[in-house]
Amino acid sequence: GNSVTQMEGPVTLSEEAFLTINCTYTATGYPSLFWYVQYPGEGLQLLLKATKADDKGSNKGFEATYRKETTSFHLEKGSVQVSDSAVYFCAHPTRGKLIFGQGTELSVKP
Amino acid sequence: DTEVTQTPKHLVMGMTNKKSLKCEQHMGHRAMYWYKQKAKKPPELMFVYSYEKLSINESVPSRFSPECPNSSLLNLHLHALQPEDSALYLCASSQAGLSTGELFFGEGSRLTVL
DSSP states (O other), X not given: OOEEEEOOSOEEEEXXXXXXXXXXXXOSSOOXXXXXXXXXXXXXXXXXXXXXXXXXXXETTEXXXXXXXXXXXXXXXXXXXXXXXXXXXXXXXXXXXXXXOOOEEEEEEO | OOOXXXXXXXXXXXXXXXXXXXXXXXXXXXXXXXXXXXXXSOOEEEEEXXXXXXXXXOSOOTTEEEEEEETTEEEEEEESOOGGGOEXXXXXXXXXXXXXXXXXXXXXXXXXXX
């Protein structure tokens, strides 16, 4: 069935470190892919998306490239900030609903 | 206006109480959703309304009763809840059919059942 698998957290980094959060998916066809972020005490918000293979989504210094050969959509940022501390969810739509990964908690220390 | 507004932000209720959660959006979206989220876990879909009709019910217990009075409003009526129902309840909206996959979420209503 359709699913999304993310690397387990929590991930703890120092400020200005490089971030990678892995995400792989199983799906019928080639769905759009999304990263959502949830800051403490808030709802989820869309961080970035890619709608077809080889597309790169980017926002707020974060990037992810839709790789159909590896069915992956890894999230990267070159230099994280304390304000990036949040839970990150990879997702794709299927049959009228979003399938979320289990979430990866990121904690960035000064 | 790209906001989804949820009220109340916090709710404490006993197992015999009846309460409601409310959600409102003015983006012209025709699909609205209720999710339940436990701490640091992904949101779990409960209900989807599309064009004001219930289109998905993820086998949610009948103590949760959704209602969509119009295209901008979504309610979740709560009755005889259990302590394990304590969670963050998130409302979301999207273009109908989730064609772009983008959901707009509210900040949630944090429910505690005593």
